[in-house]
C-alpha cells in the first residue's frame with residue numbers, strides 16, 4: 461500500500477488485497493479504472509482481485525471461523541475490538557468524505573454530515589453485543605430445561621454498491637463481526653477507496669487474522685464469491701436484478717442471504733398537509749446524491765384538489781437547487797456517478813416524454829457544465845401510476861408528481877409498484893398520517909420527514925429486499941438459532 465492519492469491526508473490508492481491479515485499483490489493481472497464524475501478523467505487505477513485471491517480470502521475466513529478465536533470469544537471482548545475500529549474510523553472521516561465525493565459526485569456538505577454513521581455502526585454493534593441475549597434459558601412443559609442459543613452463521617460475503625460505498629459496507633461488516641462471523645468484503649469496482657480505509661482500520665485494531673478480508677473485484681469476481689461453497693451467507697446491497705440472481709445461486713446450497721435492493725418510494729401529502737413545512741425534507745430527500753439513493757422519495761402523491769398549489773412551491777424549490785462541483789461546500793447537487801448512469805437517466809426521461817408525461821422542469825443537461833456527468837433536477841407531471849417512469853427505479857434526479865382523489869386512491873397508487881423500501885406521509889393530523897402509513901406496504905416510513913437511523917432496522921418489503929440492516933434486527937441477520945434440550 462504505497463501509492464498516495466490525496467497528498468497529506470493519508471488516503472492511499474489501493475494496490476493490494478487484504479487477505480488473512482496481510483496485504484498481498486492480487487493475481488488477476490487486470491486493472492480497474494475509477495473515472496471522476498466531475499472531470500470525466502481517470503481518478504485512479506487499481507488491480508482487481510482474481511479468483512485465486514477470492515479463494516484464498518474465503519479459505520482464510522473459513523479457517524478463522526472454524527478454528528480461530530473470533531466466534532468463540534466472549535461478546536464483550538469482540539465488542540472491545542469493534543470499539544477500537546470505530547475510534548480508528550473516526551480519525552479517517554475526512555478521507556472517507558473526500559473519497560465518497562470524488563468517486564460518486566456526492567456533495568461534500570452531505571458526505572461530511574453522513575460519514576460519522578460508519579463509526580456509529582461499529583460502536584453501536586460493539587456495544588449491543590455486551591448485553592444481547594445470545595443465550596436464553598427456558599423451561600419445557602415437562603419441567604425440563606431448554607437452552608436457546610444464537611450462534612454466528614459462519615463465513616459471510618459482503619457485497620456493496622457504489623452509491624454510498626462505506627456505510628453500506630459498515631452495516632454488514634460491523635453487524636457480521638459483532639455476531640462472530642468472519643467476513644469477505646467485495647466492494648463495488650467503481651468505489652474501492654472506502655473499503656481500503658476500513659481494512660486499514662481493522663488491521664490497526666488488531667483483529668485476529670482472517671476475520672476480515674478484502675477482495676475488490678467486478679461482477680465476475682462477485683459471482684465467483686457467491687458461488688463459493690465456503691460462503692455460508694451473502695449480505696448484498698445493490699440492484700433487484702442482481703439480488704434475485706444471488707438468491708437463485710444461493711438457493712442451490714441454501715446459503716443464507718440478506719438483500720437490500722431497489723426502491724420506488726412514495727411521499728404521500730395528505731389532504732391536510734402543510735406544504736411549506738414539508739418542503740425542506742422533500743427537497744433534501746426526493747433526489748439526494750443526484751437521486752442515486754435507494755430510499756429517495758421519487759413519487760410524490762398529491763391531492764388533485766391541491767396539485768397546482770403544491771407544484772408552485774415544489775417546482776420553485778427544485779429550480780433553485782445549486783448544481784455544480786460536488787467538492788464546493790455550497791453545492792447541493794453534483795453530477796451523476798458515471799456515464800452509464802447518465803445514459804440510463806436520459807433514457808428514462810425520454811421514455812417519460814414518449815409515454816405522455818410532461819417535463820415540468822429540468823429534463824436536460826445543465827448549461828455551463830460541459831464536463832462531468834451532469835443532468836438537471838427533473839420533475840415529471842401528468843404521470844399515471846402505470847407508466848414506466850412511475851414503476852421502475854430511475855436512480856437519478858427525476859421525480860414524478862402524481863395526483864390522487866382520496867385516501868383509497870392514494871394508498872392504491874402508493875402500493876402500485878413491485879418495490880416496498882421506504883416512504884413518507886406528510887399531514888398535520890399525525891394520527892391520520894400514522895393510520896395511512898399502516899396501509900403502505902414498505903419496510904420503513906417517516907411521518908413528516910425522512911429518517912434513516914442505523915440504530916434502527918432498515919430494509920424492504922417485496923422486491924426491495926429481504927432481512928433488515930441496522931438495529932438489533934441487523935445483528936439477527938448474522939445469527940442462527942440453536943435449541944439444546946436437556947432430557
Ligand code: NAD
Pocket residue numbers: 619620621622623624628646647648649677678679680681682683684686697698699700702703705719720721722723753754853855881920924925
Ligand atoms: P449492482 O447490483 O449492479 O451491483 C452491486 C454490487 O454487486 C457490486 O459490488 C457489483 O460488483 C456486484 N455484482 C454485480 N453482479 C454480481 C453477480 N452476478 N454476483 C455477485 N456480485 C455481483 O448495483 P449498483 O449499480 O452498484 O447499485 C445500485 C443499486 O443498488 C440500485 O438498484 C439501488 O437501489 C441499490 N441500493 C439499495 C440499497 C438498499 O439499502 N436497499 C442501498 C443502496 C443501493
